[in-house]
Amino acid sequence: MQLSFNKGGGETLAQLRTGDRAYLHRLDLPEEMSQRLMELGFLPGTIVVAAGSAPGGDPRIFRVDGSDIALRRDTASRLYISAQPLSEAELL
Amino acid sequence: MSDSGSCHGAAPQTVNRKAGHYIALVGPPNAGKSTLFNRLTGLRQKVANFPGVTVEYHVGRVRDESGRDLFVVDLPGIYSMTPRSEDEKVTHDVLVGANLSLGKPDAIILILDSTNLQRHLVLAAPVLALGMPTLVVLNMADDLAARGGSVDPAALAKEIGAPVALISASTGEGVERVTHFLRGTGARPIAPAPKFVFPILQTLPARRRWAGRVGLQAGYTAPAPPEWTRRLDRVFLDAVAGPLIFLIVVLGVFQGIFTGAQPMMDGVEHLINWSGGLLGSYLPEGVFRSLLVEGVWGGVGSVVVFLPQILLLFLFIGILEDSGYLARAAVIADRTMARVGLQGKAFIPLLSAYACAVPAIMATRTIEDKRDRLATVLIAPFMTCSARLPIYTLLIAAFVPNTPLLGQFLGLQAAVLLGLYVLGFIAAVGTALLLRSSVLRHAKTMFVMELPPYRRPSVQTLLLRLMDRAVIFLQRAGTVILLVSVGLWILAHLPYENGKPPAIEQSIAGQIGRAVEPVILPLGFNWKIGIGLITSLAAREVIVGTLGTIYGIENAEKDSPPLIESLRKDLTPGGAYALMIFFAFAMQCFSTVAIVRRELGSWAWPTVQFAYMGFLAYFGALLTNQVWIAFR
Numbered sequence: 001m002q003l004s005f006n007k008g009g010g011e012t013l014a015q016l017r018t019g020d021r022a023y024l025h026r027l028d029l030p031e032e033m034s035q036r037l038m039e040l041g042f043l044p045g046t047i048v049v050a051a052g053s054a055p056g057g058d059p060r061i062f063r064v065d066g067s068d069i070a071l072r073r074d075t076a077s078r079l080y081i082s083a084q085p086l087s088e089a090e091l092l
Numbered sequence: 093m094s095d096s097g098s099c100h101g102a103a104p105q106t107v108n109r110k111a112g113h114y115i116a117l118v119g120p121p122n123a124g125k126s127t128l129f130n131r132l133t134g135l136r137q138k139v140a141n142f143p144g145v146t147v148e149y150h151v152g153r154v155r156d157e158s159g160r161d162l163f164v165v166d167l168p169g170i171y172s173m174t175p176r177s178e179d180e181k182v183t184h185d186v187l188v189g190a191n192l193s194l195g196k197p198d199a200i201i202l203i204l205d206s207t208n209l210q211r212h213l214v215l216a217a218p219v220l221a222l223g224m225p226t227l228v229v230l231n232m233a234d235d236l237a238a239r240g241g242s243v244d245p246a247a248l249a250k251e252i253g254a255p256v257a258l259i260s261a262s263t264g265e266g267v268e269r270v271t272h273f274l275r276g277t278g279a280r281p282i283a284p285a286p287k288f289v290f291p292i293l294q295t296l297p298a299r300r301r302w303a304g305r306v307g308l309q310a311g312y313t314a315p316a317p318p319e320w321t322r323r324l325d326r327v328f329l330d331a332v333a334g335p336l337i338f339l340i341v342v343l344g345v346f347q348g349i350f351t352g353a354q355p356m357m358d359g360v361e362h363l364i365n366w367s368g369g370l371l372g373s374y375l376p377e378g379v380f381r382s383l384l385v386e387g388v389w390g391g392v393g394s395v396v397v398f399l400p401q402i403l404l405l406f407l408f409i410g411i412l413e414d415s416g417y418l419a420r421a422a423v424i425a426d427r428t429m430a431r432v433g434l435q436g437k438a439f440i441p442l443l444s445a446y447a448c449a450v451p452a453i454m455a456t457r458t459i460e461d462k463r464d465r466l467a468t469v470l471i472a473p474f475m476t477c478s479a480r481l482p483i484y485t486l487l488i489a490a491f492v493p494n495t496p497l498l499g500q501f502l503g504l505q506a507a508v509l510l511g512l513y514v515l516g517f518i519a520a521v522g523t524a525l526l527l528r529s530s531v532l533r534h535a536k537t538m539f540v541m542e543l544p545p546y547r548r549p550s551v552q553t554l555l556l557r558l559m560d561r562a563v564i565f566l567q568r569a570g571t572v573i574l575l576v577s578v579g580l581w582i583l584a585h586l587p588y589e590n591g592k593p594p595a596i597e598q599s600i601a602g603q604i605g606r607a608v609e610p611v612i613l614p615l616g617f618n619w620k621i622g623i624g625l626i627t628s629l630a631a632r633e634v635i636v637g638t639l640g641t642i643y644g645i646e647n648a649e650k651d652s653p654p655l656i657e658s659l660r661k662d663l664t665p666g667g668a669y670a671l672m673i674f675f676a677f678a679m680q681c682f683s684t685v686a687i688v689r690r691e692l693g694s695w696a697w698p699t700v701q702f703a704y705m706g707f708l709a710y711f712g713a714l715l716t717n718q719v720w721i722a723f724r
Contacts, residue, residue, distance in 0.1 A: 029538075032176065033538050035172075035174065035176075035296070036171075036176060036460065036538075036540060037540065038296045038297075039171040039172045039214070039296065040171065040540065040542060041211050043296060043297050043300055044297070045297075052325065052326075052329060053329070054329055054334070054423045054424050054426065054427065055329065055330065055331045055332075055334040055335050055424060056331070056427055058426075058427055059423055059426050059427070059436070059539060059541075061325075061329070061423070061543065065208075065210070065211045065300075066207075066208040066210070066211050066314065067208055067211065067542055067543070067544075068325075068542070068543040069540060069541070069542055069543070070423045070426075070436075070539070070540070070541040070542075070543060071538075071539070071540060072426070072430075072538070072539045075538050075539070075540070
């Protein structure tokens with residue numbers, strides 16, 4: 001399946017440096033993949049911390065909702081972040 | 093056991109269920125499900141398979157006060173009630189009653205990790221909404237307390253309308269509350285808490301918000317971060333130390349299997365020879381003694397010798413998995429695996445395939461992506477499984493001189509063995525690349541791996557798992573290999589002439605061997621090897637037993653020389669190397685064919701796989717022997 005790149009979404013998790021944190025804004029992935037990530041805690045509005053990476057920098061490890069999850073860089077680059085918490089409207 | 097008529101009213105229907113009352117044990121991965129299951133049932137458990145799919149499950153017995161048996165079924169871990177992998181589908185089907193062989197469970201034990209309660213409670217919403225009697229078990233109480241977290245189980249129970257038990261499955265603390273719940277299930281119908289209507293929450297964000305709110309109401313204080321895990325990860329995932337430790341672990345496992353298992357294997361071999369000899373000396377000379385000593389003891393014994401090695405490999409993999417290191421290893425391996433079109437999760441099945449392809453292929457179920465899983469299943473049998481070791485070891489001992497290569501560290505014999513391992517690995521990687529550039533071509537898949545905190549593996553869980561493996565292995569030795577050995581012995585003793593068995597060459601087995609000889613002669617194999625190739629279609633290690641039987645019968649009058657001596661007379665070095673190459677590639681294992689067929693649901697893939705591996709084996713062996721002849 002071809003993934004559509006949504007331009008103008010701004011920064012993604014892939015750009016977060018180790019130790020940085022941000023609010024997850026939006027998952028730009030096919031339904032099935034985003035559902036799996038949401039089950040693991042990657043819900044819009046959640047704080048995600050870049051916790052490190054495998055040797056070589058890929059996959060990266062993110063700390064979200066109490067657990068450490070490894071994701072490939074190309075998956076992380078589909079998860080858009082923002083510095084501010086989401087508004088009520090965005091959460092719904 | 094079928095007298096479950098005491099159930100009525102609001103209780104789920106249980107009448108006439110053959111298995112009696114049964115309780116489903118469910119929870120997310122890494123919540124400690126197996127540890128609790130082993131605590132509850134101990135040795136009163138067995139491995140079973142769901143019909144149709146080969147998802148293994150454990151079922152254990154717990155006896156209630158009235159002496160009635162309750163069954164606890166340990167289901168594969170799930171993250172949600174929307175099944176995405178084979179594993180999750182099994183759990184889902186059992187819980188909603190779509191599994192016809194088991195039927196709906198009488199009650200559910202939902203086990204959650206109390207150190208990550210709010211995220212795990214997300215799963216509680218859809219499970220509790222099923223409306224079945226459910227005990228919510230909050231596990232890892234010791235860890236929660238040690239890291240300064242807390243929760244009020246009574247308050248939580250009030251919030252969710254189901255009993256809650258805070259326990260630690262690894263220390264046993266609070267487990268009696270689970271047992272108490274189980275007994276209640278058996279003795280009388282326990283209705284779901286009356287009048288508590290559980291809200292149906294459609295979306296994940298809604299469930300997460302609900303979980304957060306419920307957690308707050310239950311006075312949940314999240315524990316401090318697992319400092320030790322973070323410290324260890326800084327080392328194990330370090331840019332330099334990480335890969336180094338990874339290599340040391342993998343090499344250490346191999347070294348341990350070979351050197352560590354040797355004394356035990358020698359001991360088992362000694363025991364088999366001694367008992368065989370003892371048996372022979374008590375029995376009168378004749379057909380029966382020959383069948384028992386040459387057929388059964390010789391055939392089955394040559395296989396049972398490998399039990400220690402297989403158990404040791406499973407022990408190592410069990411320790412790595414339960415401690416949490418294997419998840420890190422998968423993350424480290426992911427980049428390399430991605431280059432050949434696989435993913436990090438395939439590392440775990442492929443590592444287990446060094447022990448045996450059958451559990452390895454079952455372990456691929458955790459790979460969500462169908463094509464990734466298919467590729468992993470298709471290449472797993474190339475990994476050098478322990479069943480190849482008997483023939484490798486035998487041929488190497490007979491034909492390879494132990495010339496030192498690197499002083500004391502590496503001899504030629506070890507180098508050849510290592511080379512065979514590398515060869516299998518290269519064949520696996522090459523096949524993966526081939527699949528990826530042809531039938532399984534597709535965009536990159538997702539790799540997601542949760543890294544659980546490091547934990548001390550439970551000795552009980554490890555031992556019970558080893559026992560499972562030992563039972564499965566011995567069952568195979570006692571059925572398939574026993575049948576093949578006895579069948580071969582009979583075929584090697586027929587047709588009778590003048591009341592005496594024929595010379596082995598004239599027997600039915602010998603005739604079959606000579607019939608295939610023209611095909612395998614260019615490979616350097618004679619008709620005796622031919623018989624071995626045919627019998628070892630059942631399982632690779634059978635060829636050693638077969639050759640033992642054939643040479644044993646052939647030399648019955650004389651003092652039979654060891655197998656090694658007989659082989660040296662019968663094979664050229666070219667043929668011996670060709671035989672090793674043949675076994676490196678060929679899919680000589682009926683169990684693997686059967687498991688691939690069941691896992692992938694059709695005969696097409698195992699047929700292609702068998703033909704492909706056989707093709708590689710035949711031409712690889714042909715090339716080896718012809719090169720040897722040319723350069724001799």
